[in-house]
Amino acid sequence: MILYSRSNSHTSLHAMYGLAMEIDDEIAADENDKEMLQEIVNNTKLSEGYLTLARDIEVMEAKSPEDIYKVHLIDGRGASSSLDSARQNLAATFVNAFVNAGFGQDKLMTAPSDSSSSGSSGNWLFKNKEHGKASAAASLGMILLWDTDSGLAQLDKYLHSTDTHVVAGALLGIGVVTCGVKNDCDPALAILMEYVNKDDSNIRIGAILGLGIAYAGSQKDELRVQLSAILGDPQATLEVLVFTAVALGLVFVGSCNEEIAQSIIFFLMERSEAELAEPIIRLLPVALGLLYLGKQESVEATAEVSKTFDEKIRKYCDVTLMSLAYAGTGNVLKVQKLLGICSQHLEKGETHQGPAVLGIALIAMSEELGAEMAVRSLERLLQYGEQNIRRAVPLALGILCISNPKVNVMDTLSRLSHDADADVSMAAIISLGLIGAGTNNARIAGMLRNLSSYYYKEAAHLFCVRIAQGLVHLGKGLLTLSPYHSDRFLLSP
Incomplete structure (x- = not known):
């Protein structure tokens, strides 16, 4: 990412985290300084600075997906993929976008x-x-x-x-x-x-x-009015309504906006049993949780209301709200509570243990010791957890070490990428991309090349490998997915 001069560090932090800020006379009395600082806060010159950096280190030349796949380094099996052309082209689209992002x-x-x-x-x-x-x-x-x-x-x-x-x-x-x-x-x-x-x-x-x-994060009131109106549209499809809730969650992330929270809660309460069984409905608790991202106790009133939901979504919503509200806080008691949920044996086919596993990673990711302990706990879940828990563990490891390719996590994911369960192995492949995102890590790149040869007959696995390869070379190494700043001192929402 682009780093601005140290003298303007407070304004560059506002820019990185997308926080609205008006430069007044107290911050800068000189009009030229005021204009320059406002441009930094608004990220107006971000593209220009990014391209200047790219030219300085000579990485401006466009790369094609084939440059990333490096098929010539693999044996003949990787070169003659059975991946259907439509999916192969879709994978190439994503890889191309990730690698050339911002150029x-x-x-x-x-x-x-x-x-x-x-x-x-x-x-x-x-x-x-x-x-x-x-x-x-x-x-x-x-x-x-x-x-x-x-x-x-x-x-x-x-x-x-x-x-x-x-x-x-x-x-x-x-x-x-x-x-x-x-x-x-x-x-x-x-x-x-x-x-x-x-x-x-x-x-x-x-x-x-x-x-x-x-x-995202702007808390623009005009969007609250327009998007909330769509939530009440009887003609809209379920997909439109769910993504409207997600958009509201993004725009008002961490705002604890009660009006929007009530709109999403009422929307959830009005769903029929058939609609609540749809997988896409699980995005609604995520949208609700985004409103309370990192706000800890502020979520308690909404969490109490969620206990009145239909049993098909109640526990899922409760775990999701807790995970997002305490994300990045390192709260040990909440991690223990989520581990307790993962230790239960479910009989009814409930789906809330997956979010509980991801919640452990979200909460523990903020400091080094907590993250290390979470990695050990997740390895125990791999050994003793049921299959629905094992499927979420690779993604949790990816979140814990995002854009931070730790060797022990890399080795665990490499092992899981050959797991007998297809969901576990695909999640592990994607997570290899997450931990290496934007690092150009040579070891992960080599692992993914070998996996593309290993899974050359498996279309779904090979698609995941391609996505992971694109993530590893994100922005040719100039971008990161890590939300941290100043050695985990600040966490971006």
Whole structure:
């Protein structure tokens, strides 16, 4: 990430964490200084500084997915993958976006129309199917990350497409490209608001999530009014309503906003038994928990209300709220409570033990000793836990050591990547990408190359390997997924 000068460290921290701050005369009396500091807080020059750094260390050259896969280093099996072309192209889209994030150029989406490579952005876009097209269009937002002027101009052409998936992807891309960048004109708001009430569900979801990403943490009241109105729309599909709740959680993360919390609670209470059985409904407790992220006791009133929910979602919601409210606090009592939940034997097919495992990682991740103890506890869960717990353990390890490739965790995940249970092995592969995210770690890169050869006949596993490879080379090593600052002194929401 970009580090600003030490003299302006307090403003750069506000910028990194997306906190709104107006520079007044007490902070800077000189108008030029005030303007410069406001640009830092608004992240206006973030793309420019990022590209300057990339040029200085000579990593500007665009990389293709094949450059990351390094198939020539693998035996013949890895080169002749059985992965179906649509899924292979989707994997390449994600890898391309991760690797070239923020560089403004790549070999798939921004390649010139006369290019002899994979073709222009239009050609690559239509090598995908349905949601693959949406991902390809949205990936342009990642490639042009923080460059709002160029990014919005390039994404605009996709908004005129007759394919709803392309339009939805472009709207999501607008959210990604403007994420963390504050602009007085609010171009993202002006564009996305036009699409939140469209008839097509894909377009609505793209616009709603775009707003959630673009204004994450901003607590913008205009969005509260608009998005809360969608929650009460009887014509909206369940997917639209759930993603609206998630967007509200992102925009008002850590705000403890009671009005939004009540809207989500009422929405949950009104769901039928059939709707509560849908997997997507589990995002609603996550949306509710985001409102109380890291706020500890502030969640207690909402947690009490959650005890009145239908039994299909009650325990899941309770564990999720606790995990998010105490995330990053290192609260030992809450970790012990979650370990106690993991020790229970479930008879009814309940699903709350998975979030309990992830909650252990979220709570313990804030300091070194707690994280080390959590790793040991998770290894015990691997040995003695039931299958639904084992499936969550690799992801918990990935969260605990995100962008921090510890050798013991790396070895554990490498072992689990060959587990007999497909869910465990795929989670371990993704977690190898998480712990190595943005580090260019050579050992993890080698492990993933070997896994691509090992799973060359398994489409789902190979897809996970590709995603992990993209994460390891995130931003060619200039980006990180770690939320910490100053040796774990500060934790970004």
